[in-house]
Amino acid sequence: MTPSVPSPLTGPLTAFEAQALSLDDARPHPPEDALAQLGCCAMTELLDLLADTALEDFQTTLAEALIGAFHSAAQRIEREADRARDDLARLVRDFDGSEVADTDLQDATRRTRAGDVAVQAVEMIRDAAAQAYGVATGEVWQPWRGNVRASRVTAAQIEAREAIRAMKARRQRAVDPGAVVVGFRAAPQADTALDAGRIFDALNWARQTWPDMALATTGARGGEKLAQKWARSHGVTTVLAKADFDRNGRAAPFRANDELLDLEPVCVLTLANSLDAARGGDLKPFGPALNLAQKASERGVRCVAVRLRA
Template identity: 70%
Template sequence: MTSNAPSPLTGPLTAFEAQALTLDDPRPHPPEDALTQLGHCVMTELLDLIADTALEDFQATLAEALIGAFHSAAQRIEREADRARDSLREMLRDLGGPDASAFGISETEDANLQEATVKAHAADIAVLAVETIRNAASQTYTVATGEVWTPWRGGVRASRTSAAMIEARAAIRAAKARRDQGLPPGAQVVAFRAAPRANTAMDNGRVLDALNWALETWPSMVLATTGAEGPEKHAIKWAKGRGLTVVLAKPEFDRFGRSAVFRCNDELLDLEPVCVLTLDHSLDVAREPEPKAFGPAKNLAQKALASGVRALEVRLRG
């Protein structure tokens, strides 16, 4: 009879596999390679199934929903881990603090402490497992389609296969906290906004030139953008390929309506960027014979200049 259980771990252990072995659980965890393969397979199966069918027009929606499902699962498990840690802190506080063992706690209390600790640790490892699947599915999606998945809510922690992506509001709070503590801001934020229609080969080439120049100028560069279609998605793909952190200032249409695409410019500037790059129209005359500036990108450049922030337009050579 064939067993479906994961094969035992052999050879050098990955960081995930080493953590998994620290759990006091007789059941093994899947090897990291198997989790990665699962992510590749589920995305490949989906893309192959809908290719050349009537569902192909909805490929991006279906693929991103699949990746988002794994992302949502990781967040749910992480909340479980947080609840277990909160429970652990409450028990320790009730028992007298971190050194509760010195107070002669009962066997029941000790068992409860151990259970909460194990539960939190197990959930942390489960999160890593699900994130591995998500990252592999996301990577397969990008390789197959050239599109880049970004989370609608929440962030993505940096790993060997994915650059960190965090929400602008979270980054702003962290930056303010660092300033309050007198700590250096560290990362050098470069904000970028572009017209979605500026997505020709000529436009993409000049955007990459500008981003490569920015990274050479500011080696600790963090890319901040709204994640809009076209050049901004192209820029995110560039950043992920170099392991750079991406800060997403996504428009809140439910809250601000049409003005949301302008409101997120304020979030980008609140990040205190060292430079703002904009491309408010396609550089390709064949695409836009009479260029019309994309308002949100032009607005960001104007606000940056008014705030004393260096603002540069992406232009043709010469």
């Protein structure tokens, strides 16, 4: 039986101290004050030793190297904890109830939790050393590589390149239409009540077939505006591939079709002319809608033409 070790801590526990005490380890963790004192003393000793000596000109490099050593140690321990976390996930997934599997699972859990606490401890030493360095020299330490998470002592420091990558990823997630895209193109003259009814029928069918669909269209007037109204009223995401006439001239509607197909739709719906004979009888079919149907067929994408009821 493991002997219990009395805790030297009194009063309410900090988050770190509570996490440390929850570990299955008879050995106590140093309290936060002791960790901070270690970082402060290590930096103070270094600066005092270098003062008024020939190495004073290099104190910035040496002081930052000391802080960086703690920073690197925290990152290394964190990588080890992450590997233990990966092992834990694998063991949970493949758990067969055996005693060996249970022992491995407990060991991976223990290594993961111990690593997380150790990372916090080393970061406290690093932050205290950085604070002592700042007080003594007026300089602000920043890592040569990587990021620093915010703590009670230091503000967060993030590399610009990593911040930009995170911003792009967040924006990409925000505008990701999802896995299922349904394309739609319709003639400008297809805006009668009869057209609207059949467009809505086609879109309702598509939504029943693919409940998590997003509607991709160019937003052109006529039938495509009706489709956008349907999407708004049904809470369906709309992806716009607008025709850029300034850039592509007369080819813009056809370039927009390429953008629609680049979204890899599961199906495209087309309405090349008004279904109302009084409106569409004297007008030619809408070329871009026909073009989308042709290109979709060439790519093997399902294409459904909106028609009158049989």
